[in-house]
Amino acid sequence: AVTGDVDAVVGGGDEVGDRGGNVCGVDHDRGVFAGVDPQRDAEDSRRTARRAAKSISFRLAMRCFVAIELSEQVRESLDTIQSRLRHDCPDLSWVRPANIHLTLKFLGEIEAEQADAVRVALDGVAARLSPFEFEGGGLGTFPPSGRVNVVWVGIEELSGVLKTCQRECESVLAAIGFAAEDRPFHPHLTLARNKNPRLSEKIRGAIVKCEGSRAVRQTVAAVTFFQSHLGQAGSRYEVLSLHAFTSVRPQRQVP
Ligand code: ATP
Ligand code: MG
Secondary structure (H helix, E strand, C coil): CHHHHHHHHHCCCCHHHHHHHHHHHHHHHHHHHHCCCHHHHHHHHHHHHHHHHHHHHHHHEEEEEEEEECCHHHHHHHHHHHHHHHHHCCCCEECCHHHCEEEEEEEEEEECCHHHHHHHHHHHHHHCCCCEEEEEEEEEEECCCCCCCEEEEEEECCCCHHHHHHHHHHHHHHHCCCCCCCCCCCCEEEEEECCCHHHHHHHHHHHHHCCCCCCCEEEECEEEEEEEECCCCCCEEEEEEEEECCCCCCCCCCC
16 A cells, blocks of 8 residues: 555656565676676666665655544534535535544655654643644635635634644654744644636635634544545545543643
């Protein structure tokens, strides 16, 4: 499965992905038994070694992110909002409600062995947090003006604990080598993506008409470490680990 996803990332079916880590051995054998020109053989070996190294790193790479999973009830409310928007904007790429989550940190491609360090870091965060509640706000877009790329439901969490949670994740992950985000945290749930700039004005009109939903409300008691499998039929997110909040002390809040 990992190789298939890697193919999707690098453009599919190329020889690096297909040949895997055995290429060195094959060329080595050929060099020994076929007795080819030594200079050319050395160049071949270097090339295949480079390919093999690239292949190995692709094989072990995982596209990952940290997020808050949504309740079934929230997903149903998002489904309703999407149906209302779809009426005016049928041509957006809709995110399946089952796939919608609140992203805290996108890690990008990480190596398999880094995943353990991420788990330990997230356990540390979860031990310092206790459950909190968030609420859905209005609809909006990225970017806020001009061409629309993404349509979202905003998240409101007045106590500041969500922000604390996100900053804690940022900081423990920065400590193990993941560059901290320099953009401000804008908590949101992505409903749809837009690929056609000419639809932007229409989308903006539709979201003004369409209310968000106060039914988007849930208690958050854990953060989830996900692997994202990109594919032609859409992304599939796999839960790698769940980190439940266990602190009973009052939470430190970020202003
Ligand atoms: P696709 O990119 O094919 O549309 P996707 O966005 O569903 O698929 P990913 O790109 O793997 O899947 O993203 C996983 C999660 O991380 C999503 O919530 C996405 O919005 C978020 N994300 C992806 N890239 C970034 C980024 N550069 N910065 C912040 N969040 C990101
Ligand atoms: Mg993406």
